[in-house]
Amino acid sequence: MRYLRPLSMEDAIGMITNSAGTVAVLAGGSDLLVRMKGGFVEPDLIVDIKAIEGLSEIRETAEGFSIGAAVPCAVLGEHAALRKAWPGVVEAANLIGSKQVQGRCTIAGNLCNASPAADSVPALVAAGAKALVAGPKGNRTVPVEAIPTGPGKTSLAKGEIVREILLEKRPPRAGDAYLRFIPRTEMDIAVVSAGVNLTLDAKGAVTSARVALGAVAPTVVLVEEAAGILVGSRLDDATLEKLAKACSDACRPIDDKRGTIAFRRKVAGVLARRAAAAAYARAGGK
Amino acid sequence: MAGLAVSTTINGDSVEYLCQPDETLLDVLRDRLGLTGAKEGCGTGDCGACSIILDGRLVCSCLVLGAEAEGRRVETIEGMADGDVLHPLQQKFIEHAALQCGICTPGFLIAAKDLLARNPDPTEEEIRFGLAGNLCRCTGYDKIVRAVQDAASVMRAA
Numbered sequence: 001m002r003y004l005r006p007l008s009m010e011d012a013i014g015m016i017t018n019s020a021g022t023v024a025v026l027a028g029g030s031d032l033l034v035r036m037k038g039g040f041v042e043p044d045l046i047v048d049i050k051a052i053e054g055l056s057e058i059r060e061t062a063e064g065f066s067i068g069a070a071v072p073c074a075v076l077g078e079h080a081a082l083r084k085a086w087p088g089v090v091e092a093a094n095l096i097g098s099k100q101v102q103g104r105c106t107i108a109g110n111l112c113n114a115s116p117a118a119d120s121v122p123a124l125v126a127a128g129a130k131a132l133v134a135g136p137k138g139n140r141t142v143p144v145e146a147i148p149t150g151p152g153k154t155s156l157a158k159g160e161i162v163r164e165i166l167l168e169k170r171p172p173r174a175g176d177a178y179l180r181f182i183p184r185t186e187m188d189i190a191v192v193s194a195g196v197n198l199t200l201d202a203k204g205a206v207t208s209a210r211v212a213l214g215a216v217a218p219t220v221v222l223v224e225e226a227a228g229i230l231v232g233s234r235l236d237d238a239t240l241e242k243l244a245k246a247c248s249d250a251c252r253p254i255d256d257k258r259g260t261i262a263f264r265r266k267v268a269g270v271l272a273r274r275a276a277a278a279a280y281a282r283a284g285g286k
Numbered sequence: 287m288a289g290l291a292v293s294t295t296i297n298g299d300s301v302e303y304l305c306q307p308d309e310t311l312l313d314v315l316r317d318r319l320g321l322t323g324a325k326e327g328c329g330t331g332d333c334g335a336c337s338i339i340l341d342g343r344l345v346c347s348c349l350v351l352g353a354e355a356e357g358r359r360v361e362t363i364e365g366m367a368d369g370d371v372l373h374p375l376q377q378k379f380i381e382h383a384a385l386q387c388g389i390c391t392p393g394f395l396i397a398a399k400d401l402l403a404r405n406p407d408p409t410e411e412e413i414r415f416g417l418a419g420n421l422c423r424c425t426g427y428d429k430i431v432r433a434v435q436d437a438a439s440v441m442r443a444a
Binding site: 001003005050074100104 | 337354400
């Protein structure tokens with residue numbers, strides 16, 4: 001095995017495209033090193049992207065926020081402006097692992113690891129986040145939900161690296177929230193999770209909504225029907241009931257020791273409705 | 287195989303070593319540099335026994351490659367006492383008998399040091415949350431929490 005630490009994205013892409021064997025991109029390593037230790041992956045080459053210029057920064061731009069692929073989740077939690085604009089994304093990112101893991105893990109890594117139970121991914125999908133992907137043919141920008149295609153699988157071609165996660169600037173009266181169910185109180189993997197992102201008008205009616213569910217299908221589920229149910233409402237009980245049903249119906253979960261199909265369906269509805277209420281309150285709705 | 291040449295700073299000292307590309311920083315510290323304070327409990331980032339501070343961030347050294355330490359600043363338990371003078375956290379762990387077998391203790395001390403550096407006056411809940419990445423299988427957590435609270439008050443008064 002070889003370890004390389006390029007200083008530019010061009011070099012990183014070149015190293016990957018010129019390598020004949022298995023290549024692993026290393027950001028925080030909190031998934032990769034565990035998988036290597038367990039013998040699940042034996043890369044011939046590790047490309048450490050942390051020394052690439054700009055990848056360890058959060059930039060606030062005219063369009064919103066750009067979060068470099070090597071920024072640890074702990075740094076997201078310490079970024080006051082990001083926390084204020086996207087509290088749901090930050091709370092999801094900060095739920096990944098312990099303080100020790102927070103010092104290393106990244107949202108780009110969480111996305112590319114492609115676990116159906118990834119905590120930050122439903123929140124990012126609800127937020128309408130985009131991934132800026134660098135590759136041999138140049139940069140492309142895609143919605144984050146286009147990256148994972150199944151457990152452990154992504155749509156990234158050889159030589160492609162997610163370099164930034166992009167979040168839009170917030171209009172007034174907007175809020176997001178993320179909730180998950182785990183069997184213990186902290187530091188576990190989601191059995192079911194829900195991210196909700198809402199924008200309201202001056203009277204408190206929802207003008208746009210995005211609802212995403214985690215751990216209930218091979219990839220994150222964007223529940224398109226939910227927007228139709230929520231838009232125009234003020235989140236009255238009848239609306240929340242419809243939202244819960246739409247979310248339960250959108251699940252395609254597995255039965256395993258951590259949760260049955262029936263349990264996951266039911267809890268997905270409950271969490272979606274609670275996350276919607278939290279996002280609504282954060283947007284200033286009453 | 288000769289391995290990769292790495293130059294880094296450990297507890298304020300410049301250190302150079304050779305390591306294999308798949309070797310963790312924990313293995314480098316223990317097996318190449320003789321710094322055996324950090325322990326391997328799980329090797330998968332769950333137990334915190336290998337905690338160190340890397341460029342000011344608390345991390346599990348089992349989840350860091352030795353090669354990644356190039357040009358960075360590493361703090362381990364070996365740098366915690368000032369010569370023969372124990373750090374207040376070390377002193378209070380002894381006074382409160384906040385350890386039995388001691389395997390988890392270096393990790394708890396490093397994590398507690400990082401916690402108090404960020405929050406000098408944590409509530410009990412903040413201490414329990416902040417140390418939740420460190421597992422102890424014999425003492426239990428109450429004595430550890432009391433020791434951290436006591437050390438925090440000593441450090442605030444200093």
